[in-house]
Structures are given as C-alpha cells and as structure tokens.
Amino acid sequence: KAGVTQxxxxxxxxxxxxxxxxxxxxxxxxxxxxxxxxxxxxxxxLFEYFSETQRNKGNFPGRFSGRQFxxxxxEMNVSTLELGDSALYLCASSFGLxxxxxxxxxxxxxxxx
Amino acid sequence: AQSVxxxxxxxxxxxxxxxxxxxxxxxxxxxxxxxYVQHPNKGLQLLLKYTSAATLVKGINGFExxxxxxxxxxHLTKPSAHMxxxxxxxxxxxxxxxxxxxxxxAGTQVVVTP
Numbered sequence: 001k002a003g004v005t006q007x008x009x010x011x012x013x014x015x016x017x018x019x020x021x022x023x024x025x026x027x028x029x030x031x032x033x034x035x036x037x038x039x040x041x042x043x044x045x046l047f048e049y050f051s052e053t054q055r056n057k058g059n060f061p062g063r064f065s066g067r068q069f070x071x072x073x074x075e076m077n078v079s080t081l082e083l084g085d086s087a088l089y090l091c092a093s094s095f096g097l098x099x100x101x102x103x104x105x106x107x108x109x110x111x112x113x
Numbered sequence: 114a115q116s117v118x119x120x121x122x123x124x125x126x127x128x129x130x131x132x133x134x135x136x137x138x139x140x141x142x143x144x145x146x147x148x149y150v151q152h153p154n155k156g157l158q159l160l161l162k163y164t165s166a167a168t169l170v171k172g173i174n175g176f177e178x179x180x181x182x183x184x185x186x187x188h189l190t191k192p193s194a195h196m197x198x199x200x201x202x203x204x205x206x207x208x209x210x211x212x213x214x215x216x217x218x219a220g221t222q223v224v225v226t227p
Contacts, residue, residue, distance in 0.1 A: 004156070033215075043203065043217040056214055090156055100145050100164075100207040100215060104156030 002027065004105035006091050012111045018079040021108045025072050025093030031055075032074040033102065034066060037088040046089075049074055050097050078110075086112045115140040115206045117187075119218035126194045127226050134189040134221045136204030145207040146187045147215075148178055152200045160202075163187060174198070199225045 005024040013019050025032050033056075034046040045058040049068035066076040072093070078085055088109050092102035120135040138144055148160040161172025168180045174197075178189045187204060204218040 042219050045214050048214075058214075092157075098207065100147050100162060100205070101159055102157070102215070104158070106154070106156045 004091055004093050004103050006089075006105035006108050008108060009106065010109050010111075012113060013081050014113050015081055015083060017081050018077060019081060019110060020075055020077045021089055021091075021110075023074045023076075023091030023093075023105060025074070025091075026103055029093035029095050029103070030072055031094045031097055031099075032068055032072065033092045033094075034074070034076050035090040035092065036060075037090055037107070038086075043090075046076065048097075055097060081112045083112050086110060115142075115144055115208045116216055117146075117204045117206045117218040119202075119204050119221050121221050122219065123222045123224070125224040125226065128196055129193050132189075132191040132194045132198065132223065134202050134204075134223070136187045136189065136218060137185050138187060138204075138206050139185065140206065143182075146178075146180065147205040147207070148172065148176070148187075148189050149203045149205060149217075150200050151203065151220075157203065160189070194223075194225050196225050196227070199223055 007022045031050045033048040036044045048056040052068045063079045068074045088107040090107045092104045116139050118137045143165050146163045149157040151157045160176050161170045163170050163180045171177045176191050201220045201222050203220050206216045208214050
C-alpha cells in the first residue's frame with residue numbers, strides 16, 4: 001500500500017510569491033491534515049479536510065488556504081510569501097476524523113528568500 | 114483545553130541502555146494520548162497510542178508507555194536503546210474541542226552514542 005505522497009519535496013521561492021503544495025493520501029483515507037513545522041514553533045496545525053470539506057482550522061492567517069478533491073487528494077496554497085513561511089509542511093492522512101492515528105508524508109520543505 | 118508538556122528537550126543515551134522520555138498532559142477528560150517519532154528528513158510515524166484501555170501500552174520497535182492518571186503522565190520507555198532510535202519524539206494529545214485536533218508537544222531529541 002503506497003504511503004502519503006507530498007510534492008514537491010523541496011522548493012525555493014521569493015517573498016511575495018505564492019506556492020501550492022500537493023498531498024496524495026493513502027488509498028481509502030478520507031481525511032487529510034496539514035501541519036507546519038519550524039525549529040522555533042514546532043508542529044503547528046494548519047487545517048483538516050474530510051470529504052472535500054474543511055473540518056478544522058488552526059490559527060494561521062488567511063494567506064494559508066487549502067482544498068480537497070473528490071479523490072481525497074489535497075492541496076494547500078500560501079500566497080504573498082513571507083520569510084517566516086520557510087518551514088517543513090507536513091501532510092497526514094487518516095481513515096476517519098478524530099482518530100489521532102495519522103500517517104504522515106515526508107513533507108515539502110519550503111525556503112523563502 | 115488539553116495540552117502536553119515534554120519535560121526534556123534533549124536526551125542522550127548510550128547504546129544498550131534504557132531510554133525514558135517524559136510527558137505530562139493536562140485534560141479535564143480521559144484523554145487519548147499518542148507518541149510519534151520523526152527520523153531526520155522524514156515524516157512522523159505513530160509509535161503507540163493510549164485510548165483508555167490498558168494503561169501499559171506497547172508500541173513498535175520495543176517502545177512502551179504507561180498512562181498514570183494520578184500523575185497525569187504518559188512517559189515513553191525502551192529497555193535498550195539502539196542507534197536507529199536516534200530521532201525526535203513527540204507526545205501528542207487528541208483534543209475534544211472543535212472536532213478534535215492533535216496537540217503536539219515540543220518534542221524530545223534523542224541522541225544515541227555508541
């Protein structure tokens with residue numbers, strides 16, 4: 001069974017640009033969550049999608065957005081990039097909601113210059 | 114609101130010696146608790162979970178954790194460390210508000226020396 005796949009794995013952007021990250025969950029999983037990981041703030045929850053609906057949202061500005069498609073694949077977008085957006089963005093999938101049992105991808109490492 | 118506190122940011126152990134990673138939680142309810150591990154340049158992997166069944170929980174790779182309600186603790190242990198255990202470990206609580214979010218601890222970096 002294929003794991004969670006995130007693309008791209010590495011990317012470099014400049015301030016003011018936007019970026020779209022993609023996540024393909026494990027087959028059969030309907031929930032996709034996104035996390036931002038930085039050395040200073042640790043792991044912070046961005047949002048969670050289930051059946052194409054955002055079910056939960058963390059405390060991030062509106063520049064951070066996401067969506068989920070009918071095949072459960074998800075994308076997140078960050079607009080007007082800031083230096084502080086440099087981070088590892090992790091996607092995780094689970095079969096249902098509120099299980100706590102997440103399967104993580106290896107992440108997309110974003111560097112903003 | 115539920116939260117977890119990992120008491121050590123770094124732990125260094127010798128190969129073959131026991132590992133103890135400490136985690137305290139706060140919760141008004143009976144919590145669901147988890148330990149995740151993250152190896153360098155990898156995503157997180159679930160080690161074990163506690164969901165109000167047995168208080169001693171066994172996980173993968175020889176790890177186990179004991180839920181102690183009286184001490185509000187969920188410490189992770191392994192009898193004998195292996196070089197491959199070098200990683201960052203996260204104690205996590207499943208919150209009961211807002212559809213349930215995972216609240217991650219700050220992490221404990223484990224270094225294993227030969």
